[in-house]
Amino acid sequence: MIGKAAHIHGAAAGRGSRRYLASMSREERSDITNAIWLCANHADLIDGDEVTYSADDLRAMKREHEDNIRVIQRNAIVTGESISDLVAIGPDIVFTGEFLGVENDAWSLRLHHFVDGDVQSLITFIERYEQTSAIDRYVLVNVLGDGRALKGPPSMARETAGAYIVRCPVLPSANRIRAADLPKSWALSDSHDLTVKDGNWAAVSGLDALPQQIKTCLSHQRGESPFHRDFGTRLADYYRLLSDSPWLCRYLKLEVIRLAAVPYSKLGFDGEYTPLQCIERVYGVEILADAPTSNWLPIRVDLDVKGLGRWHHELSICVPPEPIKRPSIDDLLAGPVT
Secondary structure, three states, X not given: OOEEEEEOOOOOOOOOOOOOOOOOOHHHHHOHHHEEEEXXXXXXXXXXXXXXXXXXHHHHHHHHHHHHHHHHHHHHHHHOOOXXXXXXXXXXXXXXXXXXXXXXXXXXXXXXXXXXXXXXXXXXXXXXXXXXXHHHOEEEEOOOOEEEEEOOOOEEEEOOOOOEEEEEEEOOOOOOOOHHHOOOEEXXXXXXXXXXXXXXXXXXXXXXXXXXXXXXHHHOEOOOOOOOOOOOEOHHHHHHHHOOOOOHHHHHHHHXXXXXXXXXXXXXXXXXXXXXXXXXXXXXXXXXXXOOEOOEEEEEEEEEEOOOEEEEEEEEEEOOOOOOOOOOHHHHHHOOOX
16 A cells, blocks of 8 residues: 545645645545545655645646546446456445456455455354345445345455455346336426326326436435335435545446346335336446535436447436435324324
8 A cells, every 4th residue: 555645735834734725624624625645656746846736736637537537437347357446245345346257156256445344344244144134135346337136145265465355146137127118107397396298197108217217216215215114225325425525426336236236025016126127237327517406416327228228318316415304104104293
């Protein structure tokens, strides 16, 4: 590890503090937007030369590098290159790693660095696998744009070089429907309201319903429904935690993969379904604005759609500034408090 986290504007006034800006607040100085990750040599170089390396120059270098990395990550599936990207095992373990291959219905991964959780968290997940909710037993691999429900607990072994190899027994790919077979739903306007046509509520289905299906699914917050507490996304949570971080789009992609690949049981019926229903692979998720407008954040999705192929689309998802607290079924049955 030779990296150093450097300040763009110095953290404190005084001798040796480069590009110090007195008008910045303490919070602004410690924010991720005032940081740049460098090798040790270049960290020392910019701390010794604020003329050549101005704050604007450093921000431009950081922005250019992050944009280049985003392009590399988006194109990884097409090029077939071995690239370290995020992997999730269950909801609480995320690490950077490589996908090594498939053997005997198991995915093998090389673990590089933990982003969420640690070795002990992974051991605990393995030991308590049988007590874990079925909907939280999964593995998601960003570089594949795909994921699977787990068939059994993962295993891990340490390589001679020090890295861990994680082996995940997986179930077959979940069934998807063709986009042309998406069921009928009420049509929503650009302002996210129900629409009326010829005096009746308008409806959409099939390919016409595809953008709306993705938008409503990605906007449904986990815990929002009193009837299915585990259904929904963590996209708003990730946005609140990781806004202005280069990790954000990679976390959003993981979550879209989960909704595309990990099946839920149908309440009151036999069978399973994936929330996104017809999405077979997630190539990329890109944020198109610096901040939401009235809680709606524009994004661009790059997806493989069953019966349609590769499909790009711009849409908006709801990212409320605070977690939504919904009533339980007992609360609903009890009626309003008087």
